[in-house]
Amino acid sequence: MKERILIIDDEPNIAWLFREIFGASYEVLSAETGREGLDAAMHYDVDLIMLDLRLPDANGLDILKDLIARGCLCPIVIMTAYGEVKTAVKAMKTGAHDYITKPFDTEELKFLVESALKYSRLSMEVTRLRHELEDKYHVKNIVTVSPKMMELFSVIERISASDVPVLIQGESGTGKEIIAKSIHYGSPRKNKPFVPINCAALPENLLESELFGYEQGAFSGAHKRKPGKFELANGGTIFLDEVGELPLSMQPKILRVLEEKEIDRLGGTHRVPVDFRVVSASNKNLPGEVLKGAFRQDLYFRIAVIPITVPPLRERKEDIPVLAKHFLREYAVEQKKPVPELDDEAISTLLSYPWPGNVRELKNVMQQLSLLCDGKIIRKKDLPVFFYDPQFRLIENRTGDTGASTTDGVGLKELKDQAWEEIERHEIQEALNLFDNNRTRAAEYLGISRRTLQTKIKKYGL
Structure with missing residues (x-):
């Protein structure tokens, strides 16, 4: 649909001029009085208003104030004679987008209209994005x-x-x-x-x-x-x-x-x-x-x-299947793929995991699954190895396992700690490589503070 320009001016030749210059690209509406202009602005979804300061039934400044008071969001450009520039500046302080003096310079008029419409588009996009953010982050x-x-x-x-x-x-x-x-x-x-x-x-x-x-x-x-x-x-x-x-x-x-x-x-x-x-x-x-x-x-x-x-996620496990399905759906839409389903065994496995990285970790796992699983059903065997291989289940014990048994004289806890450190060292090295040794971005990616990352880099000699 064409963008609309509303001309509020009692001189018919002004509306004719706008139709001649802009009629091929835009829909040009016109009103010869302030009252007609107000009615048209409220009735039609206009993208730009060109408002004359001198109207037969009202002062252009009063119409400008009325338009703003009624919630008009599109840019309003004041058209004025050369001797009324001070009044036009006053109009801009009131809320007008810009002004132009009569008689018009055609190139100046084209530039002003295009820039005002560009501003209108950007304003609409900002408003749309703001509403999207409000909806996205509303608690409901x-x-x-x-x-x-x-x-x-x-x-x-x-x-x-x-x-x-x-x-x-x-x-x-x-x-x-x-x-x-x-x-x-x-x-x-x-x-x-x-x-x-x-x-x-x-x-x-x-x-x-x-x-x-x-x-x-x-x-x-x-x-x-x-x-x-x-x-x-x-x-x-x-x-x-x-x-x-x-x-x-x-x-x-x-x-x-x-x-x-x-x-x-x-x-x-x-x-x-x-x-x-x-x-x-x-x-x-x-x-x-x-x-x-x-x-x-x-x-x-x-x-x-x-x-x-x-x-933490482990204290609200009822959210795990709901969030997992939400993330899978989100990534499927992003990748334009069918949404995969988690079978009952996979869901049970997710529920039994302690999720030390909480929702961020769950989201990362679902992203990995959405990329690597080709089938319509995600099964237990499709999950990362630490979910079902006992030797990698040390992550559970990061939340406080202090039990120990011995294997060849080495405590189980010590073995797990050593294995975890090796995994952690590898993950940190991978993050540093991914972000070209940018420690701030690597820390954000790993979900730890920059100071913690620096301590671990020193610890592992990276």
Whole structure:
């Protein structure tokens, strides 16, 4: 369907000119009075309005205000005589997209109309994507049948409308960022930015400049001003992921920003006010970290006004088959393949596995199966080897097996630990190779913090 341009002007030759220039590519509608223009704008789905400042029944500025008040989202361009430029500028401050003076320069008019329509398309796409995000992260659309998760979603719906700080606790892979996005997109701030920052992924010497930004010349290489994450989140939500990894030296600075809602850019001479909601997440026991002196108590109380905990997958096993089928369907659609089914034995095997990597691990396994299984049915034998081969079932014991027996004088636990270390070393090497030794991306891929990855690289001599 052709895009529509609405001309609101009492001069018939103006509408004729637009039809001559744009009629082949666009549908051109016209109205000779302000009232007719308002009715046409509300009745038709228009993509651009060209509005004259002087109309027989109204002032163009009043019509502009009325269109905006009625929720008109398309760009409105003011048409004006040369002597009315000041009024046109005032119209732009009111909400007009641009203005053009009469008589028109044809090339200038073509350029302005094309750029305004391009802006209209981009605005519509942003609106569509924003609605998709709201739907995707609405708690009612998150896949679960678990009573524990239903109870959690009930809490989320109650707290989303407020600006209260939320701390999301849970193991790696449980979906803490999805919960954070659900809170944001269910809040009055949903049309503003959601800005995540992984506190564990950034080196300590870069953390301050990333969070607070810097002025031109603040340090060598600072060629222009750069806003920090808190500024980028202005009006929206900042998500402090892995907040337990914040260095102690940074914690009082974060606390001050949370309390005063002002930031100091590196090299700046004045404070910058910021308006944001903070949502944090951690896979650590932060109260325990406070007792150990690794996390400030005052910062903990500031970010944990509402603490919520996402249960691990092993504590909501009823979600395993539902999520597995959801991921298989998702990947099948992506690959344009029939959706495979899990047989009963395969489902029983999935239910008996402890899922130390939680939902992230389940999703990865389903992606692997969707790529490697050619049949319509996924059986137990199709699952990765550690699901059904006892010698690889050591992963179960990462959650706390302390039993030991002896085999040739070596404890079973020691054998398992050695085997696990070899697997872990191999996985880390593969991740580093995959991302060309980019440790930040490798850590995200493995589901661990950058500091943890660095420790393990040193441990295994990689």
